[in-house]
Amino acid sequence: MSDSKKIGEVILDVKNISLRFGGVKALTDISFNVREHEVRAIIGPNGAGKSSMLNCINGVYQPQEGSISFRGQTFKHMNSRQVAEMGIARTFQNLALFKGMSVIDNIMTGRNLRIKSGLLSQAFRNPFGLGGAQKEEEQHREFVEHIIDFLEIQAYRKTPVGTLPYGLQKRVDLGRALAMEPRMLLLDEPMAGMNLEEKQDMSRFILDVNDEFGTTIVLIEHDMGVVMDISDRVVVLDYGKKIGDGTPQEVRSNEEVISAYLGTSH
Amino acid sequence: MFYRENGQFKTSYRADQQIFPIAQDRWLILALIAFAFLAVPMLASDYLMRAILIPFLIMSLAALGVNILVGYCGQITLGSGAFMAVGAYMAYNFFVRIPGMPLIPALLLGGLCATVFGVLFGLPSLRVKGLYLAVATLAAQFFADWMFLRVKWFVNDSPSGSVSVNNLQVFGLPIESAVSKYLFCLAVLVVLALLAKNLVRSAIGREWMAIRDMDVAAAVIGIRPMYAKLTAFAVSSFIIGVAGGLWAFVYLGAWEPAAFGVDVSFRLLFMVIIGGLGSIMGAFFGAGFIVVLPIVLNQVLPEIAGLFGMTMSTAAVSHVELMVFGGLIVWFLIVEPHGLARLWSIGKQKLRLWPFPH
């Protein structure tokens, strides 16, 4: 399958990142890159530093050393807003949805970067479409409705996300990221807590996004089946160090990876 | 049975994005507003308007402002009394110092001054959160209390520091009678509530709520915490400032800084919590609860006691009033921790299912 799609140039280049929290070395001298349009997986045992890696990329953590380039621009560290503006979106391992808001509103927040009308024009928003705020709102709403259809959560549109079951919350989280129309999507264990059928659906979503929009995907996942099947290349982290990088097949046969992560049964 | 959205299909997003997407709600609200504008002035007594409805309306407006900050943006504040004070005193200064200054612009300018003050004291919110912020906003409260007592300029050199206004007019119509005062407050409230509702259901409102619910995630999707928090402070203190102006000009007529003391701040916070955080409707319920209920209790308790053949002294009435009021707060919270507005919406949900239990 992967032959049919064009994997492009390096879009994200992570160089020699080191991140420490007091005595804990979460990441040590990590370098890897992501090419345009590919599905790049990051795997590794618990506490290896995978989530921290994503946090460095989108500016939640500031690594002590190293730099990150995105589309040719190099940053020592970035702030979250810049990252978002450059088109990197992400989902979170421990759900970070806006609990008090409805599904629609949660996903609409993903569009906020694109909203042009100002405070006053929003205050004077009216059904007659004067001032533009209403019109803009409708356009974005339409886009969001597509995402809702796509994720099949129509029935929950107006439910506050806090009361949704775990799996649906994960979908909303993805929806919010998709609403940003990102160039690159960072997914932190999007399939945790899903059963097989749901994982299949989710894999389908991810591949669709990747196919249709050419969105580059960086994926953290513990289900090796999923990783092996849908990713183009895999980075393996262990105790903050990179111990493997390559195609799924290469990684699967790497001795170090087997002993640190996969265990013998795989 | 009667309250259903069945059959009301939305064919456009615009229709679905109305303030009240369910037709019954829309009619109910319109009827309510019409009732408030047309019927109440005819039916309500002078006392009801002056002593209950006017303070209720003004406090609802203030609570609405507080709710934007606390309920929507999640920045707990105990400085709202100060914002009211700034609104009131600055409106006063515009009103008396500039000859011929009409009432409405004076109030709006007062609100704008409150905005500036609010944004200034909102700056710490960029670093300080939650209860810590709540207590820190008390700095604004006590500072304002002090400022209006100490700086003569604000009170137009009145030696005691108390000030008063008279001769209120809007477009040449005197705002003297209970009815005119009531209608004026109601009009201001309706307009500002509509604007506030528009804001909270638009992009900016979503930014506020996102910051409230999870600020790190909000930052990751590109929301600037600073912009969101400071706009919330600005909008909220503007509304509170206007409410402060109304409270001083229309309700009290003459006032001293103690009229906007720290207990006003506390009461406003209580209104939004008991009414329902993050709900425009909640501001009204909350104001009703905190402003009107004690007065009602105060008048009803002796009569209830009378039914049992007891007479209560004023002191006993006040004490029992406190106890009953406290008890009711707890009781309502137990019934619905998210406030009266949520209770209301659950009631509606039940109604939607009626007569089936689920």
Added chain:
Amino acid sequence: MAFFLEALFGGLMAGMLYSLVALGFVLIFKASGVFNFAQGAMVLFAALAMARFAEWVPQWIGIDNRVLANVIAFVLAGALMWVVAWLIERLVLRHLVNQEGVTLLMATLGITYFLDGLGQTLFGSNIYAINVGMPKDPVFLFESTFQGGVLVNLEDVYAACIAALLVATLSLFFQKTSTGRALRAVADDHQAAQSIGIPLNRIWVIVWFVAGITALVAGIIWGSKLGVQFSLTTLALRALPVVILGGLTSVPGAIIGGLIIGVGEKLSEVYIGPFVGGGIEIWFAYVLALVFLLFRPQGLFGEKIIDRV
């Protein structure tokens, strides 16, 4: 110089007295994550009970020994605070398990009103005296070094010692015992605490009782200083900057915060106040606390505010 020392000392002592009230806030917050708005009301309620029992006990049982009467009154007031704690758990907290902070804050507001009403109904709303034999007149130290000496109030010194003792005990309790650990767990997550068998009901009665006793001690000391009447509740407002400066979750923080705030507000009022017309101490205390918060948003000793995705 002598005056500076006096002001400094006065500030330190005032600060210790604030800490006594602040402690009650910290206790309940640390142990159940509830910001107890009712702390001020509890101080008043406890002090009223103490003052009135001390007055009534001699009448009831006909003894004429002030010390004994005070001891009996203390025990009775303590018992009453236990009943209050028990009722609060039964009627309020039990039904609000796992609710958000603001909801619980609001519930404590309801409790505030209730206690204010009940206290005045049971015990009256006049000024009552608590006389536990605190010395009222000042003593002068270092009279040889400074002209006029440095004035010190023994009453304040005693009060400060009691506060320090209370704090030391409570800190140990929290750090060293398994109940202390359980209390902190409850503050973090009610539901998870329940799921591993921590009996919330019992824990809450204990905490509110301990807070009630702190309120009683604070009430006795303040009451003996000021007389017992309604305004004691406003002490809570004085104690708030202390709590946030020290950190909402730190028992020793209440003391340190108290000292800083006490000194800060007294010195500011005495040295800056006259130039701006005076009356600045209360907002100065809050601004001082705010300045500290800008550097440490969790207060000096508070637990770090966790925000992590």
Added chain:
Amino acid sequence: MSTPTPVLNVNGIEVIYNHVILVLKGVSLTVQEGQIAAILGGNGAGKTTTLRAISNLLKGERGEVTKGSIELRGERIENLSPADLVQRGVVQVMEGRHCFAHLTIEENLMTGSYTRKDKAEVARNLEKVYTYFPRLKTRRTSQAAYTSGGEQQMCAIGRAIMANPNVVLLDEPSMGLAPQIVEEVFEIVKDLNQKEKVTFLLAEQNTNMALRYADYGYIMESGRIVMDGAAADLRNNEDVKEFYLGMGGGERKSFKDVKSYKRRKRWLA
């Protein structure tokens, strides 16, 4: 296990959240002494709710059991507090970890032994948890909030073990854990089950794993139990194979090859 004695007996319960949302519509299940039972089902089927109903943690979620009964060894337990249940040996590992954020990992574990008074026993248990999860030992002094998702999950499971339970309700234990740890967790379950006769009721998405270790399984869909049977039988059931094990037609399908035309069409539209 000659005559199986039921430990848990859930009898036609209905659960309503917030007075209006009916979630469980008559769920009945029985767990025998020394058994490992699994509840399977998709997102929102009501697994978590069922476990909460048993451990009485519904109240905090503003839910309540409105119909039916729940018995623990013949005793009605709907009105016991969660703490009482822990005293009787029933402990739940909550979904979504719920570690005490401000406490260190070790303090978290120690709170788990709140109901155990014997110091030596507590120390033994702590050692046991650390041998099960060596990763926790290295992170023992960090605050739980600052550990990784998987570490928190281990902490939550370890904390429950610290209470020396005889019935454990495990809600999605494998979530967020690396494959070899998942394996280990299930080994631990088996270990405790066989050596210490602990009964388990687990809600799990990893059907494959769950059915491998469980004795009995229930399949839940939108608030109802739709199928139940011995784990071995379920494993061989065609529907289960297709929908839950991904082995429709015998071969495991690649995630890449799963087609969802309906969805794709929608997306293109």
Added chain:
Amino acid sequence: QAQAKEQFFPLLSYRTGPYAPNGTPWANGKQDYIKLINARDGGINGVKLTFEECETGYATDRGVECYERLKSRPGVALFDPQATGITFALTEKVPTDKIPLITLGYGLSVAQDGNAFKWNFPLMGSYWTGADILIQHIGQKEGGLDKLKGKKIALVYHDSPFGKEPIPLLQERQRMHGFDLQLIPVTAPGVEQKAAWLQVRQSRPDYVLLWGWGVMNSTALKEAQATGYPREKMYGVWWAGAEPDVKDVGQGAKGYNALALNTSGTQPKVIQEILKHVHDKGQGTGPKDEVGSVLYTRGVIIQMLSVEAVRRAQERFGKGKVMTGEQVRWGLENLALDQKKLDALGFAGVMRPLSTSCNDHMGSTWARVHTWDGAKWNFSSDFMQADEQIIKPMVKAGADKYLADKKMSRREASDCGS
């Protein structure tokens, strides 16, 4: 109909909250006097007196609510708001509602000018007269007002309009006599005054004037004791000179002085009558042992003046009729209570004679000083009168500014008789 024969007195009071210890005896005195008039005289010329209390808790908004609730009752006579903040708010409302407002010993000092404040009656004294009398008294002590030069006087005041009212007058007096005036505000309600008293200790003023209300007074005395400031040098306003202010300080307040508008104790005839006709019949409002306390007696006086105003009005507008607010206002403006009249009313020795006019809504500018001996109050000076020469111009100027700010003008001379 029966209703027409009743004169209604709305009683705004506070029996709960921070100021309850002071508000309660005050309110009791008012109620008991009404009961006395009904029980003993059967009302005013046959017009029964009725009343209803409304709890304000000293809060302005509750006070306004009470006012709105009670103002339209039939036969409403006048309001006594018992609080400075409420007074301000009601001052703006009474002219439209045509109900007089009496503020005995409190409220706006400038309202003495009846030509500008038609509806306000700060009877028997304002903060300006009080402050003036205190300075005169201190001058006397020092052996003449000229001796005040270079002396240091500190004003420890409740940081609110109430506490700030005397400042202009004290500043005027300072200009005249060249003493040093130190202003030390105390944040309301005044439970924490350490800083204030540290300042007192630092500057060691020759006298401290205490302008407090409620808990602030007793706390001030306790702090004075704790900082060793001699209580003999402390002078309080008449709101800082009642039993609740000193009782729980006891011996610690010994030697403290305060202004008195009235006597206290149970000797006066009117108090005896109240005990006889009201309390002995079990109709008393508060505890019997508080009857005759300073604030209680003040309440009695306030009510007596209200009743006499109605009686005076009846003399003009018809005996045995229920007076309207406007008529009562006329009564208040034409009170003439000379010593004989006071004696007849049972107020011999309780207070000074008082007579009001269109220009002067105060009626008396006299007060005396009393001193706490550790157990009770004893008079330590004769009645003294505030210096009209100083106060009159200040009142006039203040009233003019008030009118100018509000673009209003003085009453016409012809309005005076109405």
